[in-house]
Amino acid sequence: MIVQKPSTDNPKPRGAFIVFEGVDRCGKTTQVGLLVKHLMTAGLAAMAMNFPDRTTMVGDLINQYLKSKQELDDRSVHLLFSANRWEAVPKLEETLSEGTTIVCDRYAYSGVAFSSSKPNLATELEWCKSCDVGLPAPDAVIFLDITQEQAEKRGGFGDERYEQSDMQKQVRKQFDKLQKEDEADGRVPWHFVNAAQTVDEVQHDINKIVESTISSVQESKKPVGKLWKAEK
Ligand code: Z5A
Ligand code: MG
Helix, strand or coil: CCCCCCCCCCCCCCCCEEEEECCCCCCHHHHHHHHHHHHHHCCCCEEEEECCCCCCHHHHHHHHHHCCCCCCCHHHHHHHHHHHHHCCHHHHHHHHHCCCEEEEECCHHHHHHHHCCCHHHCCCHHHHHHCCCCCECCCEEEEEECCHHHHHCCCCCCCCCCCCHHHHHHHHHHHHHHHHHHHHHCCCCEEEEECCCCHHHHHHHHHHHHHHHHHHHHHHCCCCCECCCCCC
């Protein structure tokens, strides 16, 4: 992997912002950990992030909701998931500007895909997206692609809200809509990786995508984009 050396003419490039998405048990957390290790072994600064971040006050409310200890209206909890990302923005931007690549386990796409899969918000995709407009945009979304049947072979669902087959199938449809919208917009590239392969095979595919993303971020010197925001 090419690691650009900073100099006076060539200041330290920003880090890349890589987001992992996919349905339940597709292997996101497994691959985020492996990717961070791989990048650090190659001499690159890299850091993992995850959403929901259950360690904050907002994240604690989300955690109580996901564990069914707390009932919340669908729009309210959607706003909490979004707030949980907005509260992370200063850290996210600072980390990228210091040249550290961020590998993020779920992001706004999960936010919109899960909320808009609920009957009350089924026709509210645009409202769901609007809460996250302007967040830092990923340089790449890695979608770990697996069928519901394959994912279910990895063990039964846990006891959290949303861990049900019908919900997960609807979520997958919503992810597909979001991918098509991003494709039409042309700013955030999605990469579909066959997540039904072995852990090593999945990792191999991911490493190639991420190495090329990091190189293009370094070469283009483009600042971090704004998610779903119309360009002026
Ligand atoms: N949610 C939301 O509603 N709104 C939002 O804005 C956000 C999230 C951000 C909690 O998320 C819930 O929040 C989630 C979406 C919603 N609800 N659901 N479903 P979470 O990220 O905390 O969820 P999680 O509990 O970590 O599950 P997960 O992320 O879906 O799993 P995963 O990270 O994709 O998979 P994994 O933990 O890496 O692997 C699962 C198992 O498969 C494990 O035993 C691995 O060892 C095994 N595995 C992994 N890779 C492989 C391969 N290649 N082969 C075989 N076995 C494998
Ligand atoms: Mg996970």
